[in-house]
Structures are given as C-alpha cells and as structure tokens.
Amino acid sequence: MEKTRPSLLPGLAAVGAGAVFAVALLTAEQQWAVGALIAGAALASLAAWRFGLARAIGASVDAHEGVLNAAVIAAVLAVTAWFYEDHFPLLMMATVLLSATTCIGLTVQFGYAGMVNFAGASFYGVGAYTAAVVVKYTAVPHLLAIPLGGLAAAALGSLLILPMLRTKGHYTAVVTIAFAILMKTFLEVNDTLGGPQGMKIRNVTVFGWKPNTALEFGGVELSHYVVYVVAALALLVLAFGLTRRMERSWVGLALDTVRIDETAAACFGHDIARWKIVAFTWGNALAGMAGALYALMVGFIAPNNFTFGDSLILVSIILLGGIGNLWGAMLAAALVVILPEKFQIIQEYRFLLYAGLVMLILLFRPQGLLPRTLRAYVPGRA
C-alpha cells in the first residue's frame, strides 16, 4: 500500500510555490517584474506539464487531498500574514476569494446541472444590496447579513425557476439574461436602494466590534482587510467543502445524469425539476453570501458593480478554469481578478485581451485550463 501511494511532496511543493508566487506577484510594482513573473509562471507550468511533474502533482493531490487542502488554507493565511499591513494586496486577495466562492456556485449550476446562469453578478448584487439594507435600515445583527444575503439571492432566484424549468437551451439563456438586465435597471431606478448613486455601508458592527477600523495586536497595526480575508476564506472553505461533498455523493451523480441526458435521467426515475432547483438555488445562495460579505468589506456598492458584463466575466471564468472543476474555477478567478490589476499596461485593454483570450480557448482548448477529470469513485485511485 505504502509503495503504490504517491508521495505528498510534489503536492506540498506546488502549494508552497504557489504561495511564494502569490506574494511575489502581489508585491511586484514594476511592470517588467510583473511581466517576468507571469512569463516565468507560464513557462514553469508548461515545463511541469511537459516533464510529467504535473502528473506527479495531480497524483499527489488525489492521494493526500485532506492534507493538501489544509496546506492551501495555511498558505493563504501565510500570505495574509505577510501582507498584514498592506491594504491593497489584502483587498485583492479578499476579492479573489469572494469571486472564487461565486464561481463555485456557478459551477454547481453550470458544471454539474448544466444550467447556464448569465445573471451570476446579479445574484452577487442581490446579496450585496441585502447586506447594505440590513446594515442601513434594520436592527438585525450585521453578521447575519451574510446568510441573509444568500437567502435573498436564493429566494429571488426561485422566481426564475418556473420559466427556467419550462424552457430549453437558448430560451433558458434569455431568462437569465433578461433577469440580469432587469435587476441592474431596477437597482438604477429605485430610490430607496440609492439609485445609480449606490449605497454606502457605514458602521458595520459585529458583537460590538467594528471590523472596518484598523486593528492593533501588541503594538502591531493590522490592516482591517485582514479580517475580511479570513472571513472570505472561511466562506470559501465552507462553500468548497459542502460543494465537494455534494459532488462526490449520489446528489452529484444525479446532477451529472441530469446534465448529460435529461430524457435518460427521467427514464431512470430522477426528478429533473428537483435536481435543477437544488443546483440553481445552492449556486445563487453562494453567490449571494459572497456578495454580502463583499458589500460589508468595500462599504460602497452601486448598480454598475453588478452588470450583465460582470456576469459574462463570471461565466467565462468557469469556462477558462474548465467546466465543472472547482480548483480550475478558483485558479481562473484568481487570474482574472489579479492580472488586470497588476498589469497596468493592459489595464485599459483588459476586457479586449480577456475576451480575445476566451475566444482562443474556445477555439483551441474548449475544455479549459484544468478540465474536470472523470469521477473517481474511490479517492486516490482515479
């Protein structure tokens, strides 16, 4: 047994290298440094893939999933500790973690149940606005804004369930597209929700403590974003854990059959409507919770944060990462959030380059960066 079991080392090394790379990338200021880092990373991945290192890492990850998941969490915390007082890198990290959570939600809908959601950013926005309303207008404890945001997104999504179940293919797409535009226009014209001006979220309090003020621990001043990175990480771990369990269980199997062939699934007694409702609702709830935490963190939201264009970016993150692969979605989310921020040269051209990149991927590597592997019924023996 011990002999056949792949070593833990390649996996740990990959996580460590990733953490060091993240620190270097987030610290790099000069454009040439950023460029060199990215080129280096691309070359390294290519080499790893070419010389079979990637397979070793993959095997190691499969065999030691628990340990390595913990290692990733530890790595994120270590990077957070490294930047303890630098606001901007921490803000970016938290944004990445929250986008990743949303993308996990979309993966459940699209990757597992096969329902495309072109309104991901809208559900993220519903969560964000729910948090803003909770803080501004109600006496509800502010920490509850996060689950309430998820609840609100799930509830609003349920309005779409009937048309989504009744329609097929492109007709389903139009339901979510119409919803995305409806939602943004609604937020823009509704005065109580601030209109195009958006809403400010002031004086967030959790058990009498204000997480938006700077922290001090034994004379060391921490950026208040540290709290949010940790919170976003916790949310991501929760989302990832639950979704992974679901994917591996019979629920995941049922979702797969519904996606691959509805008619056959129905013949074998699967209730298609039920599984679609489960996937759609769970996905929206995740997006809503992430949105709520985002709103608490940045303290200001406006309809323009949640446009149809942003939903498109989310869908293409899923595609870029490899449909149905959670790690792929998280990796792609990190790339899509950080690269334009760091690469000032491409700042203005980011949408252009990004759209072009997705087109190339669709033409030449439609399975994405990290395609979903076949279901491993026994972990470690795929």
Add this chain to the structure above:
Amino acid sequence: MDRMRGMAVAALAATLVLGTLPAQAKDTVHVAFIGPLSGGVAANGLGGRNSADLAVKLRNADPKAKYQYQLTVLDDECKPNVGVQVATKAATDKSVIGGVTHYCSAVAIGTVDVYHQFGMPAIVWGAVLPDITYGNDFKEISRVNGTMINQNEVAAKFMADQGFKTFAVIHDTTDYGKGHNEYFTKFAKQNGLQILGAFGVTADQQDFTAELTQIKALNPQVLFFGGLTPIGVRIRSQMDKLGMGNVQFQGTSGIVSDAYLEGLGPLAEGSLAFREGAPVDKLPGGKFFVEKYQAAGYAEPWEAYGPFAYAAMNLLLDSIEKVGPDRKKVRDELRKTRNADSIVGPITFDDHGQNTVAAITKYVAQDGKWVVWEDSEYAAGKRKLKH
C-alpha cells in the same frame, strides 16, 4: 581588497552623480489626480488632468522646489463604483501623499469616506454637490470650486428676470441631478416660478421621447436640465425631433463643455447654463495659465474646470513644500488655507474645507461658443431667447 575597491568606486560614482545632477538628489513625492478620462464627460476629465499635470511640471522645473513630484493619474469613468475602486487604490498606497480628485459629484460623494478612512488629503476640483464638503466632518476633504447652491440661486433669479414663468425639469437620478432638481426647485419657488413636472432619468438612457412627449403636453416655457453633457446632448436633440422648438433649454454647469457644443452643432444655439467662477480670460491668473498650457502643447482643451484642477494641485504642492510629505501634516496645513493666492483668485477654506467662490457666471451658447451672458448678443437684444 576587492571589497575596498568596490567601495571606492561606489563612493566616486556617488560623488559624481551628486555633483553633476543636484536635481536628482531631491526626494520623489507621489501625488494623484483622479477624474473621468473615458466615457461621456472624458473631455472635462482630460482637461483637468492636463491642468493638474501642468502644475506638477511647472513645480518640477522650479529649482527652488524641495521635492521632485510624480503624478499618478487614475480614471474614475464618472461611475461611483469605479471611483471608489480607484480612490481605494490611491488612498491605500501610502506613497501617495494627496490627491486632486473628481469632476463628477456622483463619484465624489461616494469616495469621501474612502479618503477619510485611509487618511489621504483630497482636494475636489470640479464636483459641485454641497454634501461633498458639508455632508460630513472629514478633515481630509476640501474643495476649490463652488457648490451648486449658489449656481441655482443665480439661475432661478436670472430666469425670473428674463420673464420666464413655467418650467419642466429633467434630471439624472445620481446625487448630482437630484441635487440640482432640489436646489433649483427651491430657488424657483422663492422667485415665484412654477415647476410643472420633474422627471428622473438614468445617466445612460438613450431614448427620451416618452418623457419629452409628456413634457410637451405640460407646455412649459423652459426645460431645466440637471445632468451632464452626454444626455444633455441627447435631450436637446430629441426635443427638436418632437417639435419642441419653442421651449427654452436651460442647463447647469454640467453642460458647460465644448463637447456639448460640438455634439449639437447649430442646435446648441441659445442654450443657457450657469457655472461658478469667472471664465478663464477674466481670472486673475488666467493669462498666465493659458500661456503655460498652450506652451506645454496638450492635445485637449482645459475645459470648464481645468483652472480649478491647476489651482487645487498647486495648493497641494504648496502644502507639501511647507510641511513635508506627511499625510496628516498636509491635511492640517490644507485646512489652514486662508487667502491663498491662486489663478482662480484667493482661496479660503471654511471649517468644512469649502472654498468660497463668490461669482457665478451666466453662459449662453452663441455661434458654437459658450459666451458670458453680459457679453452676448442676447443680452444686447440682438438675439432673443425662446418665449
């Protein structure tokens, strides 16, 4: 031995550099400019950026300056959410000592909290909403241009003097448009003018025929528009489509831009607008500013608020020169500004950081130019506003 030689070379190099290029020995200090560089009001943003850039360049060319200044330019796209993002970027970067920020009121009101939270001094150069300075007690925020209160006070009085009685209002639903609606309505009532109806529209709306048809049915003498250039152009041009040629078009400082005149061509003729501060050729330092701006060879004109951006940047640089590159000290120094000499006239901040700009200038579009009302052929009686 090797090490000794290395040190000797380094020392020699240092002496050479210090000896021949004294300017290089100055510490570099970062300052920021934020404005709308893309989107519908980009012309105003670019004019402001060039003006702020001019102030930095002139200071760097001044041998008496203690520091070498480097300008970071950020684009807020006139959208509150983008504004908050770039403001966070500037404010969390501790090397940026201060900023000259925002043309759009909707953006400025959203970002004041950010500057306060991270303690970056910001001088507003174009946004006119009163609440930006008066809606908070943040020491970081000050403003060199005036607010929309005086603008609308003068506007309502002027319109009453011209004999107009009935008005309809279209305003954008950002805080900018809502503010103009609020203050104009208030002063209109004081002057005995009648508001027949008010319509809120989104800032990126294309088609206004539904709203305009309703306004047409109300039959007002004047259409008061509280918003920025892009939809101003659309509304004025669609009024023409619906045969509303007899309605006088009255705008706010948001349409005082060359883009408005270019976008409409001859249709712009006779549009009215109001802006705080004198036009550049009547400013105390206007001649100096225009000469330097033209000598620097910028591609875009300075537009309505360029001189304010220049003055704001100069004020920021003066403060840094005086107290050194320290955010807290600069913040307090800015607040002490009394009768500071500038090209837009003396600047004095009240306890909210608001400069008192006395004069409001009335403009009318005449032959493709914004002409000061008193100098126009309309005031001379050669041309007539619509009645």
Add this chain to the structure above:
Amino acid sequence: MDIGLFGQYVVNGVMLGMMYALVAVGFTLFFGVLDVIKFSHGDVLMVGTFAGLATYLGLQAAGVASPLVQVIGVTAMAVGSMALLGALIARYLVMPLRSAPPLNTLLITLMLGTVLREGVRLFYPEGANPKPFPRLLPADSIAFGSFTVRADSAILLLAGLAVIVALNLVINRTKLGLAIRAVAQDEETARCMGINFTLIVLVTFAIGSGVAAFAGVMNGLYYNEINFGMGLLLGVAGFSAAIIGGLGNIYGAILGGFLFAALQTIGAVALPFASAYKDVFAYAVVIAIMAWRPSGLIAEKTSERV
C-alpha cells in the same frame, strides 16, 4: 390623453419597434440555418454604424456635399462591410464550433461582441466618447395639434418597412430563400438536394448582419448620436424580441420586435409608476412570457427525437 399625444407615442413606439424587429430578424435567420445564437449581433450593428460614420467623414473630406449621395454611401458602406463581417464570423468562429456544445457558440460570439465593442472604444479615434451622427435627412415637420411628424422619421419608417418586406420576399419567393428554408428545416436532406450548405450559411449570415447594420444607421440618423455601447442594449432587446416571438420564423421576430417596443412604451407612459421603470417592466414581461410560452409566441414546430 388627447389623440395627438397618443399619436406621438405610437410613432415613437413604432420607430423603436422597427429597429428591434430588424435586429431580431437576424437572430432568427442565424438560428434557422445553424441552430446557433450569434450574440455579437448587436455589436456588429454598432461597428456597422461606426463604419457608416467613417464613410460620412470620408465623403465630407472628399468634398461630396450632397446629402442624398452621402446617405446612400453611408448605408451602402455600413451594410456591405457588415455583410462581409457577418460571413467572416460565420466562417471562422461559428462553423468551426458546430460540433461543440451550443453554449460554446453563444460564449464565443458574446466574447466577439466584447472584442468589437472594446476595439471601437480603444482604437476608433476618441471612440470612448459619444459621437454625433450627421443629420442627412430633410427635417421638415408637419404638426397636427400636439402631434408632430417629421419627414426624416417618416422616411426612416418607410425604409425600415421596405427592408422587412424585401427580406420577406427574398425568403419566401426566391430560390435563395427556398435554399435557406430548406437548410433551416433539415441540413442533411438539403445537402442531398444539391444545396451548397456552407454557401447558404454564409449568405444567411451576410444578410442578417447587413440588415442589422441598416438598423444601426437608422438608429444613428434618428438619434443623431452613436456610441460604442449602443449595440449591447439593442442586441439584447433584439434577442429578447426574437425569443418571445419564437425563433421559428421571421414573423415571430417582427411580432416580437414591435411587442417589445410596445411594452417599453406602455411601461413609460401608461403604468402608474415612474417612466424609468419601463425596462424593468418590459423584461419582467419577457420572463413571464417565457414561463407561459416556453418556445415563444409563434412556436417552432418540432418534436424532440430521442
């Protein structure tokens, strides 16, 4: 409400409906021959309008001052170049993905739309700013009480109507139309009958894109202002129109176009909330229609083969 005012609303609504219908027809045509949604349609429209504007500026610079020649040149350039672009998109982006999941086509054309939009924003001179579009049509107006009809609006409506009628004739009365309908019904059989499948697909995409460019020029001449983002909303409105009408035939698209415009106008005028809610209302009704008639008002006649 007096009758003149009512007439004004109807004219406004019909004008919008005409543009939506012209965009929607394209979606229906593409879906017919290839069963795909080409989401870059709205942005192709926008690029066409900018091509028209550039033509106008070129003609101006060349000293051609006659508005009639200018309007013909602008329209011909916009329609011609977009027909070519449409065929290229079909050849190099849509057809290679035929065997991939339909969603990939949807995504690649969405991304192409973004590329076109950003391309114009970044590379057209000062493309980020709204551009004035010339007034090339006569501006005389006739007023009936509070109801004004302008010559240019009337000309645009008639031209739009002419395009729809002509398109209908092409589809229903010509050999080309017969081939398009044959390909739409059954690709295999059509091939067996000696129809050049690829050619028909390319021609269909060219026709659809050309019609969209025409709608774009119409939009420019009507509003006298264009911007790089105009295609996105027109595209989404046209897509929604095609879907609520039903993707089966072009009558559905035309019906959907006018219906969508009617919804917006009603939302702005006749309902008891602020006119700004008109799009919320229109899209909410679209979602409701989808729940009620899942494959549109004029449904495709198909049955799923298992």
